[in-house]
Amino acid sequence: MTLTDPAPAAPIAPAAGRVTDRRSARAFVDTHVVPRADAYDREGRVPEDLLSQVAEAGLWAPFLPPGSGGIGMDMVTLGEVHEEVGRGCSSLRSLLTVHTMVAWTVQRWGTAAQRDRWTPALGSGAVLGAFCLSEPGAGSDTAGITTTAVESGGGWVLNGVKTWTTGGQRADLFLVFARTAASIGAFLVGRDAPGVRVRPIDDMLGTRASMLAEISFEDVELGPDALLGPSGFTAGMVLTGTLDLGRYSVAAGSLGILQACLEASSAYAAHRRVGGSPLRDLPLIQAKLSDMVTDARAARLLLAEAGRLKDAGDSATLMATWIAKYFASTAAVRHAAEAVQIHGANGCSPDFPVARLYRDAKVMEIIEGSNEIQRITIAGQAEREKTPCP
Amino acid sequence: MSVTAIDQILAFVRERYPQAEIDASQDIFALGFVNSLFAMELVMFVEKTFEVTIPNEELRIDNFRTADTMATLVARLAPDAAAA
Numbered sequence: 001m002t003l004t005d006p007a008p009a010a011p012i013a014p015a016a017g018r019v020t021d022r023r024s025a026r027a028f029v030d031t032h033v034v035p036r037a038d039a040y041d042r043e044g045r046v047p048e049d050l051l052s053q054v055a056e057a058g059l060w061a062p063f064l065p066p067g068s069g070g071i072g073m074d075m076v077t078l079g080e081v082h083e084e085v086g087r088g089c090s091s092l093r094s095l096l097t098v099h100t101m102v103a104w105t106v107q108r109w110g111t112a113a114q115r116d117r118w119t120p121a122l123g124s125g126a127v128l129g130a131f132c133l134s135e136p137g138a139g140s141d142t143a144g145i146t147t148t149a150v151e152s153g154g155g156w157v158l159n160g161v162k163t164w165t166t167g168g169q170r171a172d173l174f175l176v177f178a179r180t181a182a183s184i185g186a187f188l189v190g191r192d193a194p195g196v197r198v199r200p201i202d203d204m205l206g207t208r209a210s211m212l213a214e215i216s217f218e219d220v221e222l223g224p225d226a227l228l229g230p231s232g233f234t235a236g237m238v239l240t241g242t243l244d245l246g247r248y249s250v251a252a253g254s255l256g257i258l259q260a261c262l263e264a265s266s267a268y269a270a271h272r273r274v275g276g277s278p279l280r281d282l283p284l285i286q287a288k289l290s291d292m293v294t295d296a297r298a299a300r301l302l303l304a305e306a307g308r309l310k311d312a313g314d315s316a317t318l319m320a321t322w323i324a325k326y327f328a329s330t331a332a333v334r335h336a337a338e339a340v341q342i343h344g345a346n347g348c349s350p351d352f353p354v355a356r357l358y359r360d361a362k363v364m365e366i367i368e369g370s371n372e373i374q375r376i377t378i379a380g381q382a383e384r385e386k387t388p389c390p
Numbered sequence: 391m392s393v394t395a396i397d398q399i400l401a402f403v404r405e406r407y408p409q410a411e412i413d414a415s416q417d418i419f420a421l422g423f424v425n426s427l428f429a430m431e432l433v434m435f436v437e438k439t440f441e442v443t444i445p446n447e448e449l450r451i452d453n454f455r456t457a458d459t460m461a462t463l464v465a466r467l468a469p470d471a472a473a474a
Contacts, residue, residue, distance in 0.1 A: 230447075234454075237426055240430045315434035384406060
């Protein structure tokens, strides 16, 4: 096992109905997600029956090894699967993203006892995970974290407030980042631990069904086995690695939004007529569609490169993932706006998916590191390496 | 001690920080440019290059202070890789 390859698994024959690749993911999403995604958005939650179907399809953590509910899926394929889910519903993809981050982190950094305790349940979806980093006063600025974990009696006492926690309304297990005496540590905290309070956050701009919550921790007593990963100078690696994988998933989800915009716009332009001709015959509409096609392909290549580097355990995946997320999320916003424009007033109505796609796309530019942070980091890395054009 | 492993580690650090002038015994943390990002890159590089898995208990700062100490860690985890 390496940092980016947590699951060197022997091939197994997947169960019938299980999602194993892009094709099966697309079929699952078209059957179970696309027809109801707008309803989830309006209702502000992903229903339990869909969460169960996701579990039956083995979608929660397919990268885990066999025996832990996974099939050892490689990162390139995982990106393709998350793209397909994002094409159908960004809220569901967001739930997958944070669950992926928790499951991967336990698998990569957990002790044997922590892995034995949590990964089978995370792999099957019996336990859903959520990622708690942002605070009311600190989002992308992780240096501003004020939640504390103080050693006490061989364990820890956790105090603080986390917000914008995707899936927080539903999750069973929180991966909480808190300041310790030495660094920032990662802690596994059960939802039912005394002192944990969950306050739903509703009516957000986008990913409205992702069941966001504010999570408060008041004198939450944790055992020594709550701390995940190394302490000391490498503790930040847990956060870096977890965010990297989340960013990869968000890049994939952004690409999924872009692909959905393309498919919706192409279908609409083929049927909608103006001046006696299909909308698609207009050069300005063709220009918009051709730009969507081009950017979707470019984003897909960037994502695949990041995935291949992850599978190879190559540290260059960090920058590749920043670039993929930055490109895919900005392209999603750009083209979601054009998709609404192509649909005209229909695009502003609840009868077509592009309004949801437009709102969801904007969120992608903010989560897992705002795009401003991404650009600062990309520029800084290029300057550091002095090799902007490898 | 394998000169090859040390050279590979030094080459990686110098590639990331061309302006840094370091040798095998120099404490890279004392130079002030190591952050959690570079620490992760460093660990990934060592794991990939020498085909080792670094357990949590070995992720101690003293193992990563210099190219010498990193090569010693590699030798401990995978003697064949360090000697290659």
